[in-house]
Amino acid sequence: MGLDVGGAGVTRDSISAAPVPAHLDEWESRALDDPNLLGDIGFAVGGPFHVMYPPRVGRNIQGFRAVFEQAGIDGVIYYGKKANKSAAVVRACAENGAGVDVSSTGELTAALAQGVRGTELMVTGPAKSDDLLWLATRHGALIAVDDLGELERLAALGTSAAPARIMLRVLPAASASRFGMTDTEVDHALTALAGRESIRLEGFSFHLSGYDAVARAESARELIARCLHARTLGHPATTLSIGGGFGVDYVPAAAWAQFTEHVDRRWFHSGKSFDSYYPYHFPAPGPAMLATILAHDGLAQRLRDHTVRLAIEPGRALLAHAGFTVFRVQGSKIRHTDGAPYCLLTVDGTSLSLSEQWFDSEYLPDPLLWPARPGTPTPTTVGAATCLDSDMLSWRRVPLPRAAAVGDLLIYPNTAGYQMDSNESAFHDLPIPPKVVLHDATGNRFRWTLDG
Known part of the structure; x- marks a missing residue:
């Protein structure tokens, strides 16, 4: 059922938000253009599902590695598995x-099960359990020690023939982060490590929120100085980690500017408003941001001069364009605000599968309606199949190309990074959406399996 949105006094701007179209990879376009693929998966699964395309992860890894090679430095990539x-x-x-950054025994054992070697693991997170420290030490993982108590517990384990490999996690200056040690605590840690053969100090790391390349470069420069000081005390200290926080470019610059400059509460169901949004347009994403960090104030040259290896821990950026999320339309109704009609859909899932709501914000890349067919452009908001008024997947009146019908699929693009499973639960006893892995097959088509 289409909406008659062309009546007197009804303008497009008063009923529909500015479009925020997502960048699509070739593989995504192929999947959307296949007349049967998504419908067949939806029929087999019987509910919402996530689609993953691992070759895109491989290309993202190679993109970061190419920047390391071009800069002529020794670099290592640890995938932030929490993403x-x-x-x-x-x-x-x-x-x-690529290695994997883990923060629990479950994440560690899952990484080992998929072929990642113990020495290719970095173990992060605050106040790690004794079980996690023991397992990490047994497998030769690199452990980012977050506090002095953790260092003491690690020393007390003494269960491995090889020394525990550690980094000291430093609290950056003027940071309000709860992670890392102050300068005084780092000095105490270096004193405690003196002459201790059961622990090997391999370097330093830090955690920074946000996406400021310059701040990361300046903090990395400080860690190089810490490595050089630690070497004078007899520690190898050959590695520093600048963590993650590499931006992803979800949408074109012009569309993002149009949205952010003209955003209006009338664009949202019930006049909803948000204080902030993720920067869905990012002009220098992923590897380009790494190149900016290395170029700032000669950081790459300093790393080369002092033979320091640079570790990074990207999560979202390694998952850029590697997956999307699919819901089925279960119901549709018409609503009006200020006399302007729009469509309110209900889909067979929840906003817990679009975790931007975790930050009291909105996932903004436009969902896509499948199958594609002609119709009247229709402003559309999307609600979940729960009994919570606030459970909305899209508060924004998305300008869909036609009115959605029951049984249609709604595809949210580029959800692999943090969106699709950070917050999921079986609320209302609804099943958690499975992950479907696409595999390239002959004839430019896909085959699919359920994720392991």
Whole structure:
């Protein structure tokens, strides 16, 4: 059922938000253009599902590695596993020579099960359990020690013939982060490590929120100085980690500017408003941001001069354009605000599968309606199949190309990075959407399996 939105006094701007179209990879376009693929998966699964395409993860890894090679530095990539639980992503890391950043025994064992070697693991997170420290030490993982108590517990374990490999996690100056040690605590840690053969200090790391390349470069420069000081105390200190926080470019610059400059509460169901949004347009994403960091104030040259290896821990950026999320339309109704009509859909899932709501914000790349067919452009908001008024997948009146019908599929693009499983739960006893892994087959078509 289409909306008659062309009546007197009804303008497009008063009823529909500015479009925020997502960048699509070739593989995504192929999947959307296949007349049967998504419908067949939806029929087999019987509910919402996530689609993963591991070759894109491999290309993202190679993009970062190419920047390291061009800068002539020794670099290592650890995938921030918290960004997505998919086993196929970890297998792609193993196949493409990337390590994995884990923060629990579950994440550690899952990485080992997909072929990542223990020495290719970095273990992060605050106040790690003794079980995690023991397992990490047994497998030769690199452990980012977050506090002095953790260092003491690690020393007390003494269960491995080889020394525990550690980095000291430093609290950056003027940072309000709860992660890392102050200058005084780092000095105490270096004193505690003196002459201790059971622990090997391999370097330093830090955590920074946001996407400021200059701040990361300046903090990295400070860690090089820490490495050089630690060497004078007899520690190898050959590695520093600048963590993750590499931006992803979801939407074109012009569309993002149009949205952010003209955003209006009338564009949202019930006049909803948000204080902030993720920067869905990012002009220098992923590897380009790494290149900016290395170029700032001669950082790459300093790393080369002092033979320091640079570690990075991208999560979202390794998952850029590697997956999308699919819901089925279950119901549709017409609503009006200020006399302007729009469509309110209900789909067979929840906003827990679009985790931007975790930050009291909105996932903004436009969902796509499948199958594609002609119709009247229709402003559309999207609600979940729950009994919560606030459970909305899209508060924004998305300008869909036609009115959605029951049984249509709604595809949210580029959800692999943090969106699709950070917050999911079986609320209302609804099943958690499975992950479907696409595999290239002959004839430019896909085959699919469930994620391991």
